[in-house]
Amino acid sequence: MAHSQQTAPFDYVIFGATGDLTMRKLLPALYNQLRIGHVPEEARIIGTARSSLSRDEYIIRAREALETFLPEQHKDAELIERFLKKVHYVTLDGTKSDHNWDDLKAVLDQSPADRIRVFYYSTAPQLFEAISENLHRFGFITPQSRVVLEKPIGTDSASAKAINDGVSRFFDEKQIFRIDHYLGKETVQDIIALRFANPIFNAIWSAEHIQSIQITAAETVGVEGRAAYYDTSGALRDMIQNHLLQVLSLCAMEAPADLEADTVRDAKVNVLKALRPIPEDKVASETVRAQYVKGEMKGKPVPGYLEELGEDSHTETYAAMRAYIDTPRWKGVPFYIRTAKRSTKKVSEVIVTFRKSASSLFGASAASNRLVIRLQPDEGFGLALNIKNPSAAGFDLQHGAMSGKFAPADGSLIPDSYERLMLDAVRGYPALFIRRDEVEAAWAWVEPTLKTWAANKVPMAHYAAGSYGPEEARRFIATTGDSWHEDMAD
Ligand SMILES: NC(=O)C1=CN([C@@H]2O[C@H](COP(=O)(O)OP(=O)(O)OC[C@H]3O[C@@H](n4cnc5c(N)ncnc54)[C@H](OP(=O)(O)O)[C@@H]3O)[C@@H](O)[C@H]2O)C=CC1
Numbered sequence: 001m002a003h004s005q006q007t008a009p010f011d012y013v014i015f016g017a018t019g020d021l022t023m024r025k026l027l028p029a030l031y032n033q034l035r036i037g038h039v040p041e042e043a044r045i046i047g048t049a050r051s052s053l054s055r056d057e058y059i060i061r062a063r064e065a066l067e068t069f070l071p072e073q074h075k076d077a078e079l080i081e082r083f084l085k086k087v088h089y090v091t092l093d094g095t096k097s098d099h100n101w102d103d104l105k106a107v108l109d110q111s112p113a114d115r116i117r118v119f120y121y122s123t124a125p126q127l128f129e130a131i132s133e134n135l136h137r138f139g140f141i142t143p144q145s146r147v148v149l150e151k152p153i154g155t156d157s158a159s160a161k162a163i164n165d166g167v168s169r170f171f172d173e174k175q176i177f178r179i180d181h182y183l184g185k186e187t188v189q190d191i192i193a194l195r196f197a198n199p200i201f202n203a204i205w206s207a208e209h210i211q212s213i214q215i216t217a218a219e220t221v222g223v224e225g226r227a228a229y230y231d232t233s234g235a236l237r238d239m240i241q242n243h244l245l246q247v248l249s250l251c252a253m254e255a256p257a258d259l260e261a262d263t264v265r266d267a268k269v270n271v272l273k274a275l276r277p278i279p280e281d282k283v284a285s286e287t288v289r290a291q292y293v294k295g296e297m298k299g300k301p302v303p304g305y306l307e308e309l310g311e312d313s314h315t316e317t318y319a320a321m322r323a324y325i326d327t328p329r330w331k332g333v334p335f336y337i338r339t340a341k342r343s344t345k346k347v348s349e350v351i352v353t354f355r356k357s358a359s360s361l362f363g364a365s366a367a368s369n370r371l372v373i374r375l376q377p378d379e380g381f382g383l384a385l386n387i388k389n390p391s392a393a394g395f396d397l398q399h400g401a402m403s404g405k406f407a408p409a410d411g412s413l414i415p416d417s418y419e420r421l422m423l424d425a426v427r428g429y430p431a432l433f434i435r436r437d438e439v440e441a442a443w444a445w446v447e448p449t450l451k452t453w454a455a456n457k458v459p460m461a462h463y464a465a466g467s468y469g470p471e472e473a474r475r476f477i478a479t480t481g482d483s484w485h486e487d488m489a490d
């Protein structure tokens with residue numbers, strides 16, 4: 001995916017500029033890109049939201065956000081001031097045509113008419129169509145404009161289609177950049193490098209040699225300040241429909257002919273379309289849903305989900321699914337996908353378990369080779385091997401491992417995923433954004449499970465906060481002869 005790091009001058013217009021995401025991720029990401037020289041001097045960031053703030057008042061908030069969320073080693077007082085000079089603010093209800101659009105026009109008109117404009121919708125998706133319509137009505141959508149859509153793109157197939165249709169009335173698909181921040185993670189992109197730049201893996205990447213693949217995203221946090229959103233979403237919508245199915249499609253896709261955006265996205269969508277449907281009568285055996293109850297983390301008591309929420313709920317905070325991909329390459333290989341809030345530890349990883357050696361030389365003592373791709377934290381990979389136990393009298397085996405880090409060669413921190421994605425939108429480089437057909441194929445696959453769960457046809461399991469998940473998930477994976485990574489002998 002070679003491309004220039006340099007961007008042309010741009011105006012980044014953020015809808016939802018007073019929100020959590022802008023403060024925690026978007027402003028720090030743009031600052032960091034300025035720090036490493038990817039943001040040209042003429043670039044501007046124009047925040048908009050309904051809150052009535054002057055530019056100076058907004059800059060005070062932006063400065064606080066940078067102080068709070070930037071890593072210490074990236075803070076530079078002079079640079080922060082240089083960054084803040086780029087920041088503007090317009091009080092604007094993006095959904096109302098009779099609001100302060102003239103104020104936005106006055107700011108945008110300070111730039112040449114052909115300046116790249118990125119409209120970033122960091123707001124609830126129900127607002128996307130109305131904001132797009134207003135941008136169109138007031139003539140803000142130029143040929144050099146793109147729009148970035150934050151997740152969630154809908155809550156099911158129908159709402160996703162409605163959002164996509166709504167935005168597509170005003171922007172061409174080529175101008176639409178749907179964010180999935182997992183694709184912006186360097187380590188997720190490493191899946192492509194590991195698979196296709198290393199013939200040793202490429203040659204054995206199929207059902208002939210692979211027994212199963214596990215994809216996990218576990219978090220120690222609960223729902224924090226986002227309970228209102230999370231309780232309408234749940235683990236399956238929040239993490240699996242988007243991030244984990246994207247990781248799965250990178251793990252399973254056929255080799256793309258090149259790394260052009262649509263070639264890679266074609267390869268990914270083919271995987272999503274080949275996912276074997278899980279019909280309603282199979283949801284109980286092919287999925288697990290669970291909620292955390294009170295438990296303990298780092299020696300401290302932690303309340304359960306319902307206690308945090310303060311009311312009853314059937315929303316899952318844990319989800320696990322078994323997926324099969326009906327292509328010759330993956331015939332009969334289970335892909336286990338799971339995600340959890342309030343898990344024992346934060347870890348996102350891919351575990352590839354290879355089939356055991358057909359050789360009878362070592363009998364049962366030869367374990368499966370296993371490739372661990374650690375997406376975060378402690379980003380890197382490990383390869384579990386069988387080696388000879390040097391102290392044994394005979395020829396016994398023991399566990400050996402090779403490992404490596406995904407760290408940048410110059411010792412710098414791995415960039416946050418939003419850094420890469422925000423500037424790729426400026427560059428008009430969509431490879432790491434999700435195409436409409438990918439979103440819709442992913443919804444189509446998860447929808448029968450969502451419906452079956454919503455109808456309470458699958459019991460809600462429970463797990464203690466601070467544990468790896470419910471006992472039901474252990475039994476579930478054992479039905480196809482596997483176990484979760486934390487239960488494997490390392
Ligand atoms: N926070 C996160 O970690 C993540 C968030 N997301 C998604 O990003 C989006 C934003 O999330 P988050 O920042 O947490 O949400 P917040 O609720 O913190 O912020 C929402 C923002 O939208 C603004 N807003 C609301 N209505 C309008 C309107 N009519 N016109 C213009 N601005 C409006 C709000 O400002 P005001 O009230 O002043 O108008 C505020 O700035 C959501 O869709 C969320 O699901 C996705 C991944 C992670």
Ligand SMILES: O=C1O[C@H](COP(=O)(O)O)[C@@H](O)[C@H](O)[C@H]1O
Nearest residue numbers: 151181217219221238239243348
């Ligand atoms: O999109 C989301 O992702 C985060 C987890 O992201 P990560 O980069 O820390 O793995 C999750 O906490 C949040 O609920 C979800 O909306």
